[in-house]
Amino acid sequence: MSSNTVEKKLVKSNSGLRMVAKNDFESSPFLLDEPPWVPDEKCEQCMQCGNKFELFKRRHHCRRCGRCFCKDCCDELLPLPRMCFVDPVRLCRYCANITRKENDFFETHLKVLLDGGIFIIQESKESKGPIYLCKLSPDQRTIIFEGQVSTIDPILVQHIESLQILACPDALGNNVASGLAMKYRDKLGDIQVLKMSVAAGPEKKQAQNWILALQKAFRMVYESRVSS
Ligand SMILES: [Zn+2]
Ligand SMILES: [Zn+2]
Incomplete structure (x- = not known):
């Protein structure tokens, strides 16, 4: 196999479908591992605003940090190339800010480096x-x-x-x-x-x-x- 192509495979996790390198040793150094999710039972309130979860206030996990939030505090859907997700994923405010900056890298600077x-x-x-x-x-x-x-x-x-x-x-x-x-x-x-x-x-x-x-x-x- 030439170094120009990395064989990819589709994998499924709690957070969605990911397209990753078939062999780990071929993974890009810019990738992050998926975090473990904070278990529902360990989280009684939103880790951002502190509102208690109840029947109509459901838990949502940020795909990047794995922490638990209410819908309002975890309502951004963004592409997350550092974790290879095929579709945009749900992110908390903090992770959304970092991700936006990093996506700028993937959209513009990565091409400069490759050229x-x-x-x-x-x-x-x-x-x-x-x-x-x-x-x-x-x-x-x-x-x-x-x-x-x-x-x-x-x-x-x-x-x-x-x-x-x-x-x-x-x-x-x-x-x-x-x-x-x-x-x-x-x-x-x-x-x-x-x-x-x-x-x-x-x-x-x-x-x-x-x-x-x-x-x-x-x-x-x-x-x-x-x-x-
Ligand atoms: Zn909240
Ligand atoms: Zn987060």
């Missing part, structure tokens, strides 16, 4: 370094580097430890991204730092957008890593 940007990779301080097309692999798991002469090992998104965005003023004096330093763990588990600079030329803007998209991607993966 890639042109960067100069600095292997040492002295050399200017060769030029690479850096992009997210189609299965979203790795950052790959396509160069004309040399090669760089792909970096797993899950193995990025930190990103430092480098900025410099443009012609108008506004700060724009000029490069980044990526700290990551290599195949042996050793910490490495890769320095990438935006290459001058017509594709400069695209590379700057790529850096910002990577920053959003990293935050999303990192936040779910520290909260789990």
Whole structure:
């Protein structure tokens, strides 16, 4: 099977139908596990407004956090690509806010990452370094580097430890991204730092957008890593 396609399967849960990778090891690093639902009997009142549940005030579970709310506090239906739901799902206010921001990532920034940007990779301080097309692999798991002469090992998104965005003023004096330093763990588990600079030329803007998209991607993966 080529790395361009990830085989998917349909699975059913309490919350709805999901389309997930057939093999777990092919799952995108941007995905979240479904939370366990707070059991009905453990929840006598809405976890937002505190109103008691009764016959006509039913419980509704937020699909993202699994907590229990009344209808008014859990009335948003949104697509939830981080959990692979086929249809929009019910979300509490808090989760709806986060989800809206993340859906923006899936709708715009993910495409920027997949398209890639042109960067100069600095292997040492002295050399200017060769030029690479850096992009997210189609299965979203790795950052790959396509160069004309040399090669760089792909970096797993899950193995990025930190990103430092480098900025410099443009012609108008506004700060724009000029490069980044990526700290990551290599195949042996050793910490490495890769320095990438935006290459001058017509594709400069695209590379700057790529850096910002990577920053959003990293935050999303990192936040779910520290909260789990
Ligand atoms: Zn409520
Ligand atoms: Zn929620």
